[in-house]
Amino acid sequence: MNIMSLVKFLIALVGALAFVLVISFITTAIYTPIKDKGTGYNYPIPEVAVVKEQSAPTQTSEAATEQDATPVEPAEPAETTSLATLLASASVENGKKVARKCIACHNMKPENKNMVGPGLWGVIGHKVGTHVDFKYSKVFQELSAEGLVWDYENLNEFLTSPKTFAPKSKMTFAGIKKDEDRADLLAYLQTLSDEPVAFPTE
Numbered sequence: 001m002n003i004m005s006l007v008k009f010l011i012a013l014v015g016a017l018a019f020v021l022v023i024s025f026i027t028t029a030i031y032t033p034i035k036d037k038g039t040g041y042n043y044p045i046p047e048v049a050v051v052k053e054q055s056a057p058t059q060t061s062e063a064a065t066e067q068d069a070t071p072v073e074p075a076e077p078a079e080t081t082s083l084a085t086l087l088a089s090a091s092v093e094n095g096k097k098v099a100r101k102c103i104a105c106h107n108m109k110p111e112n113k114n115m116v117g118p119g120l121w122g123v124i125g126h127k128v129g130t131h132v133d134f135k136y137s138k139v140f141q142e143l144s145a146e147g148l149v150w151d152y153e154n155l156n157e158f159l160t161s162p163k164t165f166a167p168k169s170k171m172t173f174a175g176i177k178k179d180e181d182r183a184d185l186l187a188y189l190q191t192l193s194d195e196p197v198a199f200p201t202e
């Protein structure tokens, strides 16, 4: 019995030693000191770190570029092109098409008679709300009393949203949302006159 115990003990001891050896072998493999960096895990950490370090300056420079681009972005004038610029390249042809929306209510011929709305021949350069024999709404009478004269700017504003420009106007028309279409329409309106008014230059 005693001998058997001793044998068992020795086997256990040898097993334990073998276990320790194996563990030590594995740990040595893992914990190999990295050259020039002292002891540490031999993981590919440097790569991650390098990627971060490399991408960080790139991002910064990108951000810097974006920041640089931001002040440039007030290239907004390009988005909201001035009326003068739009008029300079406006298409009378397209303006005539846009004007189809108006002829249900407006006469646009030299005869200039009143329909649902007042005649529009020669409206640019004409005093607001003063077409002969047309019964204007209160708001138009007020604008007229102020001495407002139709020019490209205020007509452009009016046609963007009649309701905003002249609240409670009798002109129940939603407006023309597209800047180019309005400019084209204005260019067409310019032709509807005995004495066409020149476009603004700026």
Ligand code: HEC
Pocket (backbone or CB within 6 Å): 098, 099, 101, 102, 103, 104, 105, 106, 116, 117, 118, 120, 123, 127, 128, 129, 130, 131, 135, 136, 137, 138, 139, 140, 150, 155, 159, 168, 169, 170, 171, 172, 173, 176
């Ligand atoms: C639903 C009918 C209707 C449509 C569509 C309409 N208008 Fe009018 N418009 C009117 C009426 C009514 C008035 C008079 C407004 C008032 O007295 O409040 C008016 C007034 C005007 C005036 C002011 C004229 C003046 O003598 O001061 C202009 C300019 C004008 N319209 C342009 C247009 C143009 C351009 C279009 C097409 C894009 C258009 N309208 C579409 C009914 C219309």
